[in-house]
Amino acid sequence: MFHTKTLAELSQLLTSGEVSSVELTQAFLQRIKQLDTDLNSFITVTEDQALAQAQAADDTIKAGTAGLLTGIPFAHKDIFCTRDIKTSCGSKMLDNFISPYDATVVEKMSQAGMVMLGKTNMDEFAMGSSNETSYYGPVKNPWNTQSVPGGSSGGSAASVAARLTPAATGTDTGGSIRQPASLCGITGLKPTYGRVSRYGMIAFASSLDQAGPMAQSAEDCALLLNAMAGFDRRDSTSIKKDVPDYTADLNKDLNGLKIGLPKEYFDTGLDAGVAEVIDQAIQQYKDMGAEIIEISLPNTHLAVPVYYVVAPAECSSNLSRFDGVRFGYRCEDPRDLEDLYKRSRGEAFGAEVKRRIMVGTYALSAGYYDAYYLKAQQLRRMISDDFTKAFETVDVIMGPSSPGTAFKIGEKTSDPVSMYLSDIYTIAVNLAGLPGISIPAGFSNNMPVGLQIIANSFEESRLLNVAHQYQQTTEWHRQIPDAFI
Amino acid sequence: MEWESVIGLEIHAQLATKSKIFSSASTAYGAEPNTQACAVDLGLPGVLPVVNKEAIHMAAKFGLATGSNVSRHSVFARKNYFYPDLPKGYQISQFELPIVEKGEMEIELEDGSTKIIGITRAHLEEDAGKSLHEDFHGMTGIDLNRAGTPLLEIVSEPDIRSAKEAVAYMKKLHSLVQYLEICDGNMAEGSFRCDANVSVRLKGQEELGTRAEIKNINSFRFVERAINFEIDRQIDLLESGGEVIQETRLYDADKDETRSMRSKEEANDYRYFPDPDLLPVIIDEAYLEDVRKTLPELPKEKRERFISEYSLTDYDAVILTGSRDLADYFESVVQQSSGDAKLAANWVIGDLSARLNKEDISIDQSPVTADMLASMLKRINDKTISGKIAKDVFNAMWSGEGDADTVIENKGLKQITDNSAIEAMIDEIIASNPQQVEQYRAGKDKVFGFFVGQVMKASQGKANPAQVNEILKQKLSS
Numbered sequence: 001m002f003h004t005k006t007l008a009e010l011s012q013l014l015t016s017g018e019v020s021s022v023e024l025t026q027a028f029l030q031r032i033k034q035l036d037t038d039l040n041s042f043i044t045v046t047e048d049q050a051l052a053q054a055q056a057a058d059d060t061i062k063a064g065t066a067g068l069l070t071g072i073p074f075a076h077k078d079i080f081c082t083r084d085i086k087t088s089c090g091s092k093m094l095d096n097f098i099s100p101y102d103a104t105v106v107e108k109m110s111q112a113g114m115v116m117l118g119k120t121n122m123d124e125f126a127m128g129s130s131n132e133t134s135y136y137g138p139v140k141n142p143w144n145t146q147s148v149p150g151g152s153s154g155g156s157a158a159s160v161a162a163r164l165t166p167a168a169t170g171t172d173t174g175g176s177i178r179q180p181a182s183l184c185g186i187t188g189l190k191p192t193y194g195r196v197s198r199y200g201m202i203a204f205a206s207s208l209d210q211a212g213p214m215a216q217s218a219e220d221c222a223l224l225l226n227a228m229a230g231f232d233r234r235d236s237t238s239i240k241k242d243v244p245d246y247t248a249d250l251n252k253d254l255n256g257l258k259i260g261l262p263k264e265y266f267d268t269g270l271d272a273g274v275a276e277v278i279d280q281a282i283q284q285y286k287d288m289g290a291e292i293i294e295i296s297l298p299n300t301h302l303a304v305p306v307y308y309v310v311a312p313a314e315c316s317s318n319l320s321r322f323d324g325v326r327f328g329y330r331c332e333d334p335r336d337l338e339d340l341y342k343r344s345r346g347e348a349f350g351a352e353v354k355r356r357i358m359v360g361t362y363a364l365s366a367g368y369y370d371a372y373y374l375k376a377q378q379l380r381r382m383i384s385d386d387f388t389k390a391f392e393t394v395d396v397i398m399g400p401s402s403p404g405t406a407f408k409i410g411e412k413t414s415d416p417v418s419m420y421l422s423d424i425y426t427i428a429v430n431l432a433g434l435p436g437i438s439i440p441a442g443f444s445n446n447m448p449v450g451l452q453i454i455a456n457s458f459e460e461s462r463l464l465n466v467a468h469q470y471q472q473t474t475e476w477h478r479q480i481p482d483a484f485i
Numbered sequence: 486m487e488w489e490s491v492i493g494l495e496i497h498a499q500l501a502t503k504s505k506i507f508s509s510a511s512t513a514y515g516a517e518p519n520t521q522a523c524a525v526d527l528g529l530p531g532v533l534p535v536v537n538k539e540a541i542h543m544a545a546k547f548g549l550a551t552g553s554n555v556s557r558h559s560v561f562a563r564k565n566y567f568y569p570d571l572p573k574g575y576q577i578s579q580f581e582l583p584i585v586e587k588g589e590m591e592i593e594l595e596d597g598s599t600k601i602i603g604i605t606r607a608h609l610e611e612d613a614g615k616s617l618h619e620d621f622h623g624m625t626g627i628d629l630n631r632a633g634t635p636l637l638e639i640v641s642e643p644d645i646r647s648a649k650e651a652v653a654y655m656k657k658l659h660s661l662v663q664y665l666e667i668c669d670g671n672m673a674e675g676s677f678r679c680d681a682n683v684s685v686r687l688k689g690q691e692e693l694g695t696r697a698e699i700k701n702i703n704s705f706r707f708v709e710r711a712i713n714f715e716i717d718r719q720i721d722l723l724e725s726g727g728e729v730i731q732e733t734r735l736y737d738a739d740k741d742e743t744r745s746m747r748s749k750e751e752a753n754d755y756r757y758f759p760d761p762d763l764l765p766v767i768i769d770e771a772y773l774e775d776v777r778k779t780l781p782e783l784p785k786e787k788r789e790r791f792i793s794e795y796s797l798t799d800y801d802a803v804i805l806t807g808s809r810d811l812a813d814y815f816e817s818v819v820q821q822s823s824g825d826a827k828l829a830a831n832w833v834i835g836d837l838s839a840r841l842n843k844e845d846i847s848i849d850q851s852p853v854t855a856d857m858l859a860s861m862l863k864r865i866n867d868k869t870i871s872g873k874i875a876k877d878v879f880n881a882m883w884s885g886e887g888d889a890d891t892v893i894e895n896k897g898l899k900q901i902t903d904n905s906a907i908e909a910m911i912d913e914i915i916a917s918n919p920q921q922v923e924q925y926r927a928g929k930d931k932v933f934g935f936f937v938g939q940v941m942k943a944s945q946g947k948a949n950p951a952q953v954n955e956i957l958k959q960k961l962s963s
Contacts (some may be wrong), residue, residue: 081531094530101524103531200531206761235533236763314761317563320574321528325627328530341567364565364756373758 002027003163004480007072007220010166014061014071021061021071025054025115028073032117032164035484038145041159043078043136044086045118053115060113069227070113075168077156078119079126080106080211081200089202090122090134090152093328093348103200104232105169105211112227117165121155124350125319126176126204128152129422130412133352138409141184142481143447147406150180150422156214157184161448162484167215167224171201173208174307175402175426178438181214182401182450185440187467187477188214189221190426192457193433194239196225197232203318205311206237208430217477218439218467222246225460241458249461250468255289257466260394264300265425271404273444278400281441281451281470285398288469293394297386302379303428304420309363309376310431316360319353355416384432387454396466397454399425401438405447425452435460439467440476448479486724487688490716491696492645492681493605496658498637498668499612499676500543506611506635507534507577514674522614522629528572533762536561540635541766543667544584544609545776547637550665550783551604553588555773561609561763565756570614570627578638580757583608584766590641590661591785592653593803602654603642610636637667643682643693648712652705655679657784659705664781664809678703683715685723694719695729699736699743711736715743787812795819795826804834810848814855821859823866832858836879853882861889871950874898901948904956907940910948911956914939925961933957 002010002024013019029047036042050073057071081087081099083106088094102110109116123133131139131154139154141147142162149158153170157180160168170177172190181188189212196211203209213224226247231240261282266275286292324330324344331343349357363372390397402422412419429436434454441451451470455463471477505512508525525532548555562580585607591599614629639658645651659677662668670677684696699715702708714736719729733752734743782790784806791802791812805815811833818829837858841851861878864870870878870893881892893899901907914936915922925932940953 081529087530089530097530099529099531101529199533202530203762234535236535237533237761313758317565317575317756317758320565320567321530321572323567323569323574325569326527326572337569361756364758366754366756369756369758 003031003166004485005166006216007069007166007223008217010072011068011223015066017061021054021057021073021115022051024071025050025073025117028117028165032159035162036159036164038140039142039158039162039164040137040139041121041149041155041162041164042075042118043088043090043121043155046085046116049085050115050117053110057113057115067112068223069109071115072113072167073115073117073165074109074224075117075120075156075159075165076106076109077122077153077169077171079122079171079202080119080169081202082106082116082119085119087119087202088135089126090124090136091348091350091353092135093322095135095329097328099200101200104197104234105228106200108227108230109169114227120153120159120168123152123154123176124353125202125315126152126171126173126209127315127352127356129175129179129419130407130409131155131158131180132409132413133350135350140409141406141447142484143185144406146408147447148183148409150183150402150406152176152180153188153214154180157181157186157188160184160186160214160216161481163480167213167220169211169228170214171204171209171211172426172430173204173210173311174430175423177212177214178401178426178436178450178452179423181438182452183406183448185448185450185476185479186214187217187221187437187439187471188212189218189225189437189460189463190429190435191225191229191460192239192435193430194237195435195458195460196228197230197235197238199232199234203314205314206318207314208307208311210430217471218437218464219247219250219471221437222250222464222468225464229460239458244461246461246464249465252465252469253289254285254466254469257285257290257396258293258394259285259290260293260295260390260397262295262297262300262390262397262399264297265399269403269421269424270400271444274400274402274404274449277442277444277449278398278451282398284470284474288473295390295394295397297383297390297397297428299379299383299386300428303383303431304424306376306379306383306431307423307427308359308420309372310380312356312360313363313373313376314360316357316364319349319357322348352416380431383428387428387432387434387456391456395455395462399452401425401450401452405444405449429454433457435463437463437467439470440479441474442476448476488685488716488720489688489690490646490683490685490712491643491693492647492651492683492712493643494641494645494651494655495680495682496639496641496655497678497680498639498658498662500540500635500637500667501669502537502539502543502635504537505633506537506540506609508633510633512634516630518617518626518628518630520630522632526572526629526633528574534577534760536763536766537635540609541584541768542776542779543665544607544637545768545773546665546667546780547607547639547662548585548588549773549777549780550661551585551588551590551607553585553604553607555768556582556584556586556766557768558582559584559608559766559768561760561766562757563760566753568613569625570616570629570632572614572629572632576611576613577760577763578610579608582765584768590654590657592650592657594653595649600644600650602644602650605640605642607637607639610638612636648709648716651681651712652709655705655708660784660808664784666781672703675703679708681708681712681715683712683719684729685716685719695731697729697731697743698733700733700746702736707736707738710738710741711743714741718743781809795830797826797830801830801834804838805830808848814848814851817855818859818862821856822862825862825866828862828865829858832862832879836876840883852885853879857882857888864889864893868900868902868949869893870898870900871946873950874900874946898947901944902952904952907944907948907952907956908960910940910943911936911953911960914943915960922961933961936961
C-alpha cells in the first residue's frame with residue numbers, strides 16, 4: 001500500500017527499485033479515479049502526461065542520475081500556470097485558459113523529476129477559506145464529507161489527507177496553505193515571502209502571496225521546499241539568498257528551544273477543543289526540553305481588518321487583466337466595449353471575487369486611499385514590528401492554525417466576516433512576510449486540529465526541525481480518515 | 486482686456502533601450518503586429534515585471550543633465566484603467582515618488598534673451614499598445630508591440646507664456662534627449678510627443694485660469710498651432726461671458742482646431758498605488774557618479790566651448806550646437822580641413838543646412854559627408870578653387886559626382902593662380918574696352934566691377950579673385 005507512505009519513504013522505495021515510478025503513478029491515478037468523485041479535490045487529472053513523466057523518471061532512476069524527488073507523484077494547485085494544460089484558478093474566467101508557459105515552481109518540480117498527477121481544486125482566484133467559492137464546486141473534507149477542507153488550497157489539502165497524492169503545492173496569501181492543512185490534518189508550510197518564485201503563479205495579492213509545500217510530514221515538506229525555493233530573476237520580489245538543504249537540521253534536538261505563546265492567540269475566539277489540543281502539543285514540546293514563554297503580539301486584532309484592505313486592493317488591480325479581450329472568458333455578442341467588459345467580468349467572476357474587487361476598488365479610490373490603503377500599510381508595519389520584537393526573546397512562536405476545526409459546508413457562506421475570522425491566526429504571518437507551518441496535533445470532535453509554528457524570516461530550517469521533532473514523537477501526521485485507508 | 490496664457494507641457498520621450506521596460510521583448514519600431522509582445526507584455530496570468538536597468542540609467546542621465554534631483558528612492562505605481570490596448574488593466578508608472586524632480590531648462594527667446602523653464606518631475610512608465618480600427622470590419626485590432634516600451638514623461642512647471650516659448654522649450658528638450666542618446670527623437674514614429682496644458686488669465690491676475698489639456702501632439706508645428714488655437718478659443722469664450730471647463734481636448738491637424746475628448750467629470754479615478762510586484766528603485770551616490778561619467782558634453786557647455794575654441798559668434802554657436810549630430814559634423818569638418826572654423830561654420834550653417842532643409846533630410850543622411858566637405862574646404866584654403874566655384878563643387882558632390890578633388894578634376898574647375906596667365910587675360914580685356922578704361926581713369930570707380938566680371942567670365946570663374954583685383958588695379962592705374 002504505497003499511499004500510506006510518506007514522500008521520504010516512497011523516495012527510498014524508488015531508489016531501491018522496490019517500486020517503479022510508473023507503478024506508483026498508476027496506483028495514485030487509480031485512487032483518484034476511485035475516490036475523488038465525491039471529494040472533488042482535482043480539477044484536472046493529467047493521466048497521460050503523468051505516465052509519460054513517470055516513464056522518464058524510471059529511466060533516470062535506472063541511469064543512476066535520480067534525485068530524491070525523481071519519480072514521486074504529486075499535484076499542483078490549479079493556480080500555477082502549466083504549459084499546454086488548463087490552468088483555471090478555480091474560476092469560470094479561466095475555464096478555457098491554456099497557459100503557453102510553465103510557472104517557475106512548475107519548471108523546478110519538473111526538473112526535480114517529479115510526476116504531476118493533475119491540478120487541484122481551490123477557491124476561485126484563491127479567495128476563500130473553505131474551497132466553496134470554486135467554479136468547480138466545493139471540495140469535501142476527507143475526515144467528514146459534510147465539512148469544508150478549508151481554503152484556498154482546499155483541493156491540495158484534501159487530496160493529501162485522503163492520500164490521493166503524496167504531496168501537493170499550495171499558495172498562501174492569508175493562511176491558504178496552513179488553514180486547510182490544519183482542517184485536513186496534514187503538514188503545510190508557507191515559506192518566507194520571496195523565498196519561492198511567484199512567476200507563473202496567478203496573483204491574488206502580490207505582496208502577500210507565497211507558494212509552499214503540503215504533505216504528510218515536515219520531512220516531506222523539507223524535501224519539497226529544497227526543490228521549490230530559490231531566487232528567480234523573473235520575480236523582482238524573490239530574494240537572492242542561497243537555498244540551504246532544508247533536511248539538514250531536521251534532527252537537531254530541541255533542548256533549550258524558546259517557544260513564544262502569544263496571549264492574543266488563546267483569547268475568547270478560540271474553540272475550547274482546539275485549545276486543549278494545542279495545550280497538549282505545547283506540553284509535548286516542554287517534555288522535549290523546550291522553554292515556554294508567554295509573549296504578546298499586541299496588534300493581532302488589527303490583522304484581519306488590515307488584510308481585508310490590502311489584499312482586496314491588490315486583487316482589484318491584479319484581476320483587471322481578466323477583461324475578455326485577450327484570453328479567458330468572453331461574453332457572447334458584446335454590443336460595445338463597455339458591454340464586453342461588464343458582461344465578461346460579471347458573468348465569469350463569482351460572488352466572493354466580485355466582493356473583494358469592489359472592496360479593493362473602494363479602498364484605492366480618490367478620497368479614501370489615505371483612510372484605508374495608506375492606513376492599512378502603516379498598521380501592517382506595526383504588526384510586523386510586533387513579530388520583530390517577539391523574535392528578540394523567542395526562537396519560534398506557537399499557537400493554533402485556526403480558531404476551530406472544519407466547519408460544515410454552507411455554514412459560513414452567508415457571513416463573510418465569520419469566514420474571514422477563520423484565518424485570524426494565519427493572516428498576520430503573511431502581513432509580516434514570515435514563514436509559518438501547520439502540523440497535525442490531534443483531534444477535536446473527530447476533526448483534525450493544526451498547530452501553527454512561526455519563525456523569523458528565512459528560518460524555514462528551524463521551523464521544519466521543530467515540526468519534525470514533534471512528528472518523531474507523535475503519530476498525528478500519520479492518521480488517515482477511515483474512508484481512505 | 487489684456488490676457489496672459491499659462492502653459493505647461495508634458496513630454497513623453499521614448500527611451501532608446503533595446504528591450505522593453507519590464508520585459509525582454511524588443512522595442513524595435515515597425516515589426517508585424519504582436520510579434521514583439523512576450524507573455525509579460527500580453528499581461529498573461531502569472532507573469533511579473535522586471536525593471537530594465539538601462540531605463541533607470543537613462544532617466545538618471547536626464548536628471549543630471551537638467552540639474553534635477555535624482556531620487557535616491559523612487560517607486561513604481563499602478564495607474565488603473567480599462568482599455569483594450571492596456572493588457573494588464575493598469576499601466577506601470579510612477580506617481581508620488583518619481584525618479585527625477587525639480588530641474589530646469591534654459592530657453593532662448595526670439596528677442597535674444599533667455600528664460601528658465603522649471604521641470605517639475607520626470608518619471609518612468611510603460612507605453613500602451615495600439616488599437617487599430619481600420620481593416621477589421623467594424624471590429625478593433627490590438628497590436629501590443631508598443632506595449633511596455635519605456636517612456637520618460639517630463640512634466641514642466643506652468644512657466645511657459647506663449648506657443649513660441651512652448652516650441653522653444655520642446656525643441657530644447659528634443660535636442661537634449663538626443664545629446665544624451667536616451668531617445669531617438671523621431672516624432673513621426675511617436676518617440677517624442679507632447680501634451681499641453683493651456684489656460685488663460687487676465688494680465689496681472691495671480692490665480693490660474695481653468696486649464697484644458699491637449700493630448701498627443703507630435704510635431705513642433707502642431708504644438709504651436711494647437712496652443713495658439715486653444716488660447717484664442719479660451720479668450721473668445723471668456724470675453725463672450727462663457728467659462729472654460731476643465732477637460733481633455735484633441736488637436737485635429739487637418740482642421741487646425743482642438744475639440745473636446747472628455748470632461749473632468751468623465752475622467753478616470755486611476756486609483757494609483759505602489760506596484761507590489763516591483764521593488765523601490767534605490768540609487769546611491771556611487772551609482773550617480775558612474776552615470777555622471779557617461780554624460781556627454783551638454784548643449785550649453787558645447788556652445789560656450791565653440792565660442793571660445795573656434796572664435797564663433799554666439800549666433801553661429803547656438804545654431805551649430807542645436808543638435809548633437811550637427812555639432813559633431815561641424816567639428817569633424819574643422820578637424821579634417823585645415824582648421825578654418827569660420828569657413829566651416831559658414832558652409833555648415835549656409836549651403837549645407839539650406840540644402841538639408843530643402844530636401845527635408847537630417848544631417849546623418851547628407852550625401853555630402855563631413856569628410857567630403859572638409860576636403861573641399863581644403864581646396865578653398867589652398868586656393869585650388871575659389872569660394873564661388875566651391876558652390877558648384879558642393880552641388881556636384883551632393884548629386885553624387887564624387888569627392889571634391891574628383892569633381893574639380895573632371896569639371897576642370899581648378900583655379901587660375903598663374904600671374905602671367907591672369908595678366909594676359911586682363912591685357913586683352915583692357916585693350917578691347919577703351920571706353921570703360923577712360924571712364925575708370927576719369928574717376929568712375931564703379932566701372933572696376935565691370936572689369937572683374939569680364940575677367941571672371943573669360944576665365945569661366947576660375948581666375949583667383951584676389952589676384953584679379955590686384956592686377957587689374959595695377960594695370961588700370963598705370
